[in-house]
Amino acid sequence: MKPDSQPDDLFPDGAYDMVVVSNRLPVDYVGGEGADTQWKGSPGGLVTALEPVMRENDGAWVGWAGVADREFDPFEHDGISIIPVPLSADEVEEYYEGFSNDTLWPLYHDVIAPPRFHREWWDAYVRVNRRFAEAAARAAAEGAVVWVQDYQLQLVPRMLRESRPDLVIGFFNHIPFPAYGIYSQLPWRRQVVDGLLGADVIGFQRAADAGNFTRAVRRLYGYRTRGSVLEVPGLDGETRHVVARHFPISIDAAAFERMARRPEVQERAREIRKSLGDPDVVMLGVDRLDYTKGIRHRIKAFGELLRDGRLTVEEATLVQVASPSRERVDTYRQLRDEIELLVGRLNGDHSTLGHPAISYLHHGYPREEMAALYLAADVMLVTALRDGMNLVAKEYVACRFDDDGVLLLSEFTGASDELRQAILVNPHDIEGLKDAMVEATQMPKRERARRMRALRKRVKDNDVANWSATFLETLTGVGKIQPGVPDALRSAVARIAEVERLLVALDFDGTLAPLVDRPEDARATERARAAIERMSQHEDTRVALVSGRALDSLKDVASPPVAALLSGSHGVELQLDASGVTIDLRENELTRLEQLIDIVENAASAADGAWVERKPAGIALHTRKLGATAGAALQREARERVEQVLPGLATRTGKNVLEFAVRASDKGEAVTRLRQHAGADAVLYVGDDVTDEDAFATLEIDDVGVKVGQGKSLAAYRLRGPDDVAELLEVLADARDAAR
Ligand SMILES: O=P(O)(O)OC[C@H]1O[C@H](O[C@H]2O[C@H](CO)[C@@H](O)[C@H](O)[C@H]2O)[C@H](O)[C@@H](O)[C@@H]1O
Ligand SMILES: O=c1ccn([C@@H]2O[C@H](COP(=O)(O)OP(=O)(O)O)[C@@H](O)[C@H]2O)c(=O)[nH]1
Numbered sequence: 001m002k003p004d005s006q007p008d009d010l011f012p013d014g015a016y017d018m019v020v021v022s023n024r025l026p027v028d029y030v031g032g033e034g035a036d037t038q039w040k041g042s043p044g045g046l047v048t049a050l051e052p053v054m055r056e057n058d059g060a061w062v063g064w065a066g067v068a069d070r071e072f073d074p075f076e077h078d079g080i081s082i083i084p085v086p087l088s089a090d091e092v093e094e095y096y097e098g099f100s101n102d103t104l105w106p107l108y109h110d111v112i113a114p115p116r117f118h119r120e121w122w123d124a125y126v127r128v129n130r131r132f133a134e135a136a137a138r139a140a141a142e143g144a145v146v147w148v149q150d151y152q153l154q155l156v157p158r159m160l161r162e163s164r165p166d167l168v169i170g171f172f173n174h175i176p177f178p179a180y181g182i183y184s185q186l187p188w189r190r191q192v193v194d195g196l197l198g199a200d201v202i203g204f205q206r207a208a209d210a211g212n213f214t215r216a217v218r219r220l221y222g223y224r225t226r227g228s229v230l231e232v233p234g235l236d237g238e239t240r241h242v243v244a245r246h247f248p249i250s251i252d253a254a255a256f257e258r259m260a261r262r263p264e265v266q267e268r269a270r271e272i273r274k275s276l277g278d279p280d281v282v283m284l285g286v287d288r289l290d291y292t293k294g295i296r297h298r299i300k301a302f303g304e305l306l307r308d309g310r311l312t313v314e315e316a317t318l319v320q321v322a323s324p325s326r327e328r329v330d331t332y333r334q335l336r337d338e339i340e341l342l343v344g345r346l347n348g349d350h351s352t353l354g355h356p357a358i359s360y361l362h363h364g365y366p367r368e369e370m371a372a373l374y375l376a377a378d379v380m381l382v383t384a385l386r387d388g389m390n391l392v393a394k395e396y397v398a399c400r401f402d403d404d405g406v407l408l409l410s411e412f413t414g415a416s417d418e419l420r421q422a423i424l425v426n427p428h429d430i431e432g433l434k435d436a437m438v439e440a441t442q443m444p445k446r447e448r449a450r451r452m453r454a455l456r457k458r459v460k461d462n463d464v465a466n467w468s469a470t471f472l473e474t475l476t477g478v479g480k481i482q483p484g485v486p487d488a489l490r491s492a493v494a495r496i497a498e499v500e501r502l503l504v505a506l507d508f509d510g511t512l513a514p515l516v517d518r519p520e521d522a523r524a525t526e527r528a529r530a531a532i533e534r535m536s537q538h539e540d541t542r543v544a545l546v547s548g549r550a551l552d553s554l555k556d557v558a559s560p561p562v563a564a565l566l567s568g569s570h571g572v573e574l575q576l577d578a579s580g581v582t583i584d585l586r587e588n589e590l591t592r593l594e595q596l597i598d599i600v601e602n603a604a605s606a607a608d609g610a611w612v613e614r615k616p617a618g619i620a621l622h623t624r625k626l627g628a629t630a631g632a633a634l635q636r637e638a639r640e641r642v643e644q645v646l647p648g649l650a651t652r653t654g655k656n657v658l659e660f661a662v663r664a665s666d667k668g669e670a671v672t673r674l675r676q677h678a679g680a681d682a683v684l685y686v687g688d689d690v691t692d693e694d695a696f697a698t699l700e701i702d703d704v705g706v707k708v709g710q711g712k713s714l715a716a717y718r719l720r721g722p723d724d725v726a727e728l729l730e731v732l733a734d735a736r737d738a739a740r
Contacts, residue, residue: 011060011074011081013138018059021136021156022149023096025084026051027077028066039077042066043288043323043364045249045391046149046174052252053468054080060139062132068092085135087128094124097329100152103186106331108151108175109292109386111182113331122188126155129195133159142166145476148199150174155191158198165235170475171199174249175388176414177209180216190220197232200240201475203247205388205414210245211701217244226668227699229714241697243714247471248418249389253398253463259371260399268368269375272319277354281316281441284377286370286392287384288325289362291335294383294410294427295322299342299358301433306350306357310438313355318381319373323364336362374399379406379440382413383427389414393422397459403449406440418458421451461487470716477712481720485728489717492704493728496682497735499702503680504535504732505544505671505695506725507687508558510655511708512545514722517625519549519613522557525722531729534737536561541736542678546667548654548691550615551575565677570652570691571670572617572663576677583616589662592646593617596660599645603638610634618650618661631656654689668694684732685715686725 026047027039041047054061060081065072068089075082087096098121107115133156136146147170148156157169183189193216196202204210214225224231228245259265273282283302287293302318305311322339326332343360350357365373374380380396390413397407397419409415409422416424425436466488473479485493496502506512512524512532524532535541544565547554551568560566566575573583585593597612600619604610609625621638623631635658642649642660650664667687675683681702685695688708696705696714705715708725719725 011083011139014141016060016081016139017141017144018057019062019136019140019144019146020050020054020059020149021062021132021146021153022046022050023064023100023152025061025063025065025082026054026080027082029070029072037072041366043325045389048251048391049249049464049467050149051078051080052255052464056465062135062139064096083135083139085132091124091128093328094118094121095128096152097326099125101326101329102331104151105175105292107182107186108178110176110178111185112385113291115185117185117187119187129153129155130159132156133163136160137164137167140164140167143168145170145472147172147472147475155195156198157202158195161198162235168475169199170201170203170471171196172203172247172249172471173209173388174205176206176386177204177213177216179212180219183212183216184219189216193217193220197230197242200242201471202242202244203471204244205246205248206417207246207701213244226697227701227703227705228716229697241714243474245474245716247467247474248414248462249391250459250462250464250467251391251394251398252465253394253459256367256371256395256398257401259368260375260401262368265368265372266375268372272372272376276317276319276356276359277314279313279315279317279355281378282376283316283318283379283381283437283441284321284373284396285318285381285383286321286373287323289322289332289336289339290325291331292384292386294385295320295339296335296342297385297427297430297433298381298383299339299346301430301437302358303342303346303350304430305434305437306346310434311441313350313352313357316441317356317359319359319361319377321361321363321365321373324362370395371399374405375402377405379408379437381437382407382409382415383425383433384410384413385427387413387415391415393419394459397452397455400452400456403452403456404445405452406443406448407451407455408436408440418462419455421454421458457487473718474713474716478710479718481710481718483720484724485719485731486717489704489706489719489728490731492717493684493732494735496684496702496704497732497739499681500540501678501680502541502736503544503675503678503683504532504541504729505546505674505683505685506532507667507689507692507695507708508545508547508549508554510688510722511686511725512722513557515655519553519611519622520557524558525726527726528722528729531726531733532564533561534733535729536563538736538740540740542674542680544674544678546571546670546674546685546687546695548620548652548657548659548667548689550613553613565674567667567670567674569615569617569661569665570659571665571667571673572615572661574670574673576674583663585617585663589617592649592662593619595645596642596649596662599641600638600660603634603641607634615659615661617663618659620657620659622657624656652691654691666694667691668698671695671698686719686728687715 028042030038032038062083065084071086072084106113145168230242232240234240374396382393393415407422512528513522546567551573611622613620650661652659683703686706699705706717707713707715
């Protein structure tokens with residue numbers, strides 16, 4: 001929501017339903033005063049990724065304007081409300097250059113450079129984080145979503161939760177999260193983890209980063225973790241469920257392609273090649289001048305190829321854009337000197353007139369120029385030693401609408417998890433890197449096109465809109481669900497199809513079978529049944545039906561294959577191989593069950609259309625036919641009556657159903673037991689109801705959870721309904737057959 005009246009009221013407090021908080025604003029202050037104030041786009045991938053998201057969301061962006069000792073009023077930039085946070089010169093030195101970029105940055109990038117630990121830097125970090133948290137809290141409306149970005153602001157989620165418990169808080173870490181052995185060097189390791197745990201959802205670039213964070217939480221706080229769910233004690237004594245998982249960031253792929261297709265950009269690409277002496281092969285590197293990017297390794301490898309005569313400057317030239325970054329931090333200054341020395345030497349040794357070995361450009365360029373450079377480059381070199389994602393790799397691919405060009409990509413980038421058809425390299429292995437560079441220059445056109453098509457599909461399928469939608473859906477539970485089986489889910493299914501032993505655990509109603517008024521009429525779709533039959537024929541794939549229904553009722557409606565494992569009554573009843581079903585209620589449980597049935601049947605008899613379902617350890621009151629208001633009233637009435645006679649009994653609410661049980665269990669316990677029994681290496685769980693959330697919570701990093709329909713969920717993927725679930729099961733059955 002954005003106000004629109006008097007200039008003074010243009011950015012009132014408490015007005016925004018969506019607030020993004022990041023160290024960088026999308027624009028940096030350049031100079032000028034008042035109406036003449038000059039701004040320019042700020043560097044780095046975070047801004048590239050978030051700008052399109054913010055333009056769509058009509059929210060406020062809270063951040064620093066990139067200059068010390070200046071205060072700016074909120075303003076509007078390119079359709080985005082900007083709320084600047086001021087930093088003093090000391091704070092820039094201690095919080096930004098110091099703690100953020102000389103402590104956390106090298107530590108989180110696997111100590112490629114030594115991190116420096118200074119207590120006064122930490123104090124500044126705490127102080128500045130508080131200022132950002134206060135600015136965000138001021139801007140946010142009641143119940144707003146606040147999305148905090150990156151390592152500079154890790155304490156903000158906790159600070160916000162304490163001052164504004166009404167907010168929904170997300171955090172996304174754009175850089176890697178290191179293994180505990182490295183992270184534990186941080187003197188303030190407990191405070192930082194606690195700061196992050198103030199969020200409801202903590203996003204990382206790679207599954208490995210989320211795993212490292214989860215292990216740090218266990219080591220430092222001993223909190224219980226179940227897959228991507230961390231159980232964190234709340235202020236009120238209740239347990240909060242915090243989700244920590246990967247959401248690989250991306251770019252606005254269509255916008256990059258549109259730019260690359262513009263005639264003037266293509267003309268500029270031709271000009272660039274001409275100005276380089278029209279060599280056969282243009283190689284390109286584009287990076288902030290940062291020691292994590294492996295620029296030295298790349299130049300060294302290229303220099304050795306020229307020295308050894310495997311390449312000549314007439315054949316191949318390297319363009320290296322090294323955009324200025326963090327220039328007052330010592331490590332960055334030294335890096336610049338080293339690179340410039342290296343480039344100077346190499347050019348002196350190898351360049352000829354009209355044929356430069358390396359064109360080194362220490363500037364930041366606008367996006368159009370980047371697109372032209374990408375089009376001009378036959379080979380894109382991304383040789384980072386460690387990189388959260390690396391958007392340059394994705395931008396290169398997005399611009400190559402001609403299906404040409406070769407991407408050479410370090411396996412230490414987040415992008416390498418997705419861009420598998422690149423030539424993947426270990427940049428520390430200089431010989432391997434040299435061979436890969438030669439391979440790239442000699443790759444036949446057909447092979448280039450084949451790889452580029454696959455890469456482009458991947459980048460288009462997971463673009464930045466998809467990234468933010470997936471993150472925000474996990475945070476709020478609301479969003480548009482694509483028809484069919486989305487590509488990201490297909491890839492996840494292809495991955496789990498490769499494991500030796502697989503458990504496919506499926507809820508029944510609303511997942512395999514469309515929801516119906518009379519529960520006894522529910523039937524799984526034909527396609528789902530067929531896919532389940534196919535998978536059940538192989539001993540390495542166990543299919544389990546996990547239902548809230550009593551087991552007998554489940555068997556009646558599902559007619560499961562003989563080999564299927566069954567769980568009924570939310571895990572109270574389990575039918576495993578060759579064993580009957582035992583629940584053996586104790587004497588006092590039986591007495592309570594009789595009382596319970598009496599009360600609930602009594603309450604239901606007063607309402608036309610209400611229906612009760614007896615279960616071995618409880619009873620379910622179905623109110624679907626009553627409509628929302630009458631249904632809720634009856635459920636309230638039944639709950640009160642039960643509470644009077646049998647206080648503290650386990651209850652569970654589902655879609656139009658209220659259940660009471662004399663023995664508590666849940667679908668999460670069922671999945672844990674089924675996983676053990678099946679000896680599964682991975683689990684696929686699909687479910688539509690709130691009670692399926694207990695199952696999603698037990699999923700581990702290599703498992704796949706699919707939520708059917710809308711609603712807040714811990715599952716990483718979504719489908720619209722049973723028809724799409726059937727398609728998913730067919731895809732899995734095919735992939736499993738292929739893997740076998
Ligand atoms: O703001 P700066 O200090 O000038 O640094 C620029 C940005 O660098 C980092 O970018 C990261 O985010 C990218 C997008 O997720 C990702 O592709 C890349 O691998 C990361 O290094 C940093 O994380 C940002 O906070 C900085 O603004
Ligand atoms: O001269 C330049 C150099 C880089 N970039 C952009 O800066 C971002 C770099 O993001 P990446 O994720 O590759 O690395 P980061 O700098 O964030 O670590 C990309 O969007 C580039 O297009 C740019 O606009 N001009």
